[in-house]
Amino acid sequence: MFLKSSSRPLAGVLARATLSLVAAATFAIAAPAVAQQKVLKFVPEADLRSLDPIWTTAYITRNHGYMIYDVLLAVDEKFDVKPQMVDKWEISADKLTYTFTLRDGLKFHDGSPVRSADCIASIERWAKRDVFGQKLGDMTESWTAVDDKTFRLKLKQPFPYVLDALAKPSSNVPFIMPERLARTDAFTQVTEAIGSGPFKFVKEEWVPGSKVVYVKNTDYKPRSEPPSWGSGGKVVKVDRVEWIYIPDSATAAAALNAGEVDWWQQLPPDLIPLLSRNKDVKVENVDPLGSIGLLRFNHLQPPFNNVKLRQAVLAAVNQQDYALAIAGDPKSGKPCASYFTCGTPLANDAGSEALTGKRDIAKARQMVKDSGYKGEKVILMTATDQPIVHSQALVTSELLRSIGINAELAASDWGTLITRRSSKEPIEKGGWSIFHTWFVGPDMVNPALNSPLRGAGEKSWFGWPNDPKLEELRDAWFAAQTPAEQKKMAEELQKRAFETVPYVPTAQFIIPTAYRTNITGIIKSPVTFLWNVEKK
Template sequence: MTTSLVRRRIPALAALGGVTTLLLAACMSGGAAGTAPDGPPVRGGNLTVAVPTDPQSLDMVANPGQVTAQIGNMMYEKLFEVDKTFTARPMLADTYTTSPDRLTYTVKLRRDITFQDGAPLTANDVVASLERWRKSHRTGQLVSPDIDTVTAPDAGTVAIHLKRPRYPLIDELASPGTEIYEAKNLTGLPATGFGQDKAVGTGPYKLKSWEIGQQLVLARYDGYKTRSEEDWGGQAGAKHAYLDTVTYKVVADQDALVNGLQTGQWDHAMPTNDQYETLKANPALVVHNLPGGNQNVIIPNFAKGSRFADPRAREALNLLVDKPAINAATGGSKDLTLETGAFASPDNKAFYSTAGEDVYRAHDPERAKKLLGEAGVAAGATVHIVTTNSYPEFGKWAVLIQDELSKIGITTKIDTYDFATMLGTLTKDPAGWDLTTLFFDSALTSPAQMPALTLGTLNGSSSPELDGLITEFNASVSPEQAKSVADKLQAFTWKQLSVITLSQSRLYAAYTPKLKGYGDFYRVFWNTWLAS
């Protein structure tokens, strides 16, 4: 048996921030980043955090949005979590072993872990949670064919038996959707998932109150048992829960968000990139880049009846869109915008790829007009774009695409919804839209996690060739082999244009200097405190 406690996460391609999970590798100083020692931790107080949208649900399988995920990370835990360098570390797992044939993973759970209602964590809870992930979460559905069984040999042990070796399995067990819930709360759930009363995890904070559309409050779970003192950062390692409460205020308007930061209404926010220079210039705030990024994309619909079902229309759209102009109009500071067609950040040396870069940089409006005509999208046709202003850049991209199409005589109808309604509209009527705009997390680590590669259920872009490449990646035995397949996957995506990448955006946070112990990792606050 081979024993492993830590597995290097493989920064492969790029993944979602909304459809599957809205959520890079290097941290880059953006402003008055706190480099001085923060001093001794202070226990107590409330941290107020502005978020762009209500989470809608705290069920990370039924509603895997970015805000849901980042609030959920405070409440729930997985067998494995990612640290600040996106390395998979054991969290609820104490140790695990892999059989020599790589077909059996045996996970020993940490002892004396309890849920926030006082119930003990058992292997049956893990089995029930992973079985639901396999059935109902998109990543789990893609991993599931390689899994034979997930069983509980005893109350403290979970055994995962595979049908074939799966190179990224531990990474996938650290991905959104694999949170461990109480088995009793997972029976008979509707497709919309569980309600507030069953939002119970093993994490350092529990749900205290929730005014839908207004604010959500988490309170310290006093029964939380931290790992020892591993300083792993990110979502892994020791969690001290210094704050009494964390209040998430829903602030959809960016002007209100910036004003609230500057007047002290909220302590932390992750504003849009066009606010970066304004906030960076304010000496009363800390502005710092985060270890993550977004792949900004246009998604054409492959479904029959869509204007972009014809590959010539997708090629035309890529040639028509002036990516540098769109990026300049919506990307904010050049510190934050990377003009690249890559799925992974250039910081992710092992998996950054230039495959398809020539397609990304191609721009020829005259040829685009000709190809659209050949595809039956001639002057006078109407293109239907579905978007949201919950993330303002999505709506801005839609308007700029509308302008590009109007220049060649194509009419555009834009429907704008809140984020959850937008996603529901896309899936409810698969042939009722032509384009949508989204971003994907560029730090996720296996093809099964990456919406750019798994959009088939949303836009009909599945294909046997793509499935074969994903199978080839999963069968890899080394980082070098996986990297080679990642190159192929990126090249294929630019060939079929299941997404059209506009750019990558670096993320940043703006927060009060009173916030200490913050590891500049999204909305992770269990080791933070407020200085007096």
């Protein structure tokens, strides 16, 4: 079972008629077929800027990945690991060798078969960027192809989290690409989107800032099991999916109300009453664990490379302010003073008094002065097309100024923010100081999955904290032999995090989705999947 307890590892305009009679006749024949196509019009959470779900953890790119790629293993709603592209696997008696065999009929969108070499290259690239993949990479002696359908992992020592790592459900997901693409350096973006998944990306119709188009992959062979989270049969029930990017919330709501779009992935809390009054629209929470907001510092550049200044910000944070700003209702947002998703086994309160204690702005202002901060400009990035991000940034902007920090709000769209956050330059050369984001609950349940909790410097997630003690405690969690030992290590790791502040957890919340009532088959999951969705 994947992470179930701390004892276990774990997405027009018709062609113009020409003067040619032949072309006119062709149009007359083709038009009915086009009209009969089922087209799902979906408003995604953000604009798709990067096509590479290994290069970035952005959920919009992860969701794009799930449209076109497939995975070796997946987890279901019970957190159990299930085969996906893999037909079967075997584990040697000494727990050092894992042998995987692919199921029949797998092929990429360019018509080439999926081979062991593709799987190996994809996993090796993923393991250089992903927080869980890096740990698996440390434990790996070799990956070898037995033949085109069978490949083998040899470990340096037993590592009981192998299957859980390969079944990781959220960013970064170990998607399988053709070997020629997977050989791309892990820190360079892949620009060609060729997978073996249930949808094909139509690059010719991609208009950044406007629309992304996918069509059904008629060559895809779904598994026979019913869908459950990312596992089971990925049966596509529409012919075409159009992601329509609408950055203005009021415009998106009007489009959904009028039936111009079918599904709006994330709606801001202030528009829930408006959409709920429409009998042809359903507003629903489909994420069982909710999400965790966070405030991320740049640990490489001044002034937040100074732990005392990070501690001063932590001392001023009131999670209730963020919960209400994000969710608008105490029923949908709440404080969660843990570095692990509240309501899951490793959530704890060790060290949390740094966040739960009485907010004392005067004390925080003094901490800022004591840190040696001299009024340097701080760049707080925000994305105005992302309500979850922007609402947090507005709270933080006011908070920083209240404690004497010279904060400048740098507004852009989400696509620009996720590109800028990769910069390690000082702010005068396009760098940054703080940004906000969020992770779905399953991404934060333990040290194996919690990307921003790494302290590995350049190998860490954006912000790049360097904390050897944090890494040591993370390794101790992996080495723990019992649930009690894992719980203790998680508490020690959290205590350290509240001391060095790699990031600040802001709130736990749910953001509902809204869709037309003629849409059925939406899978309840922390990740938005578009297979199994039917339009009547």
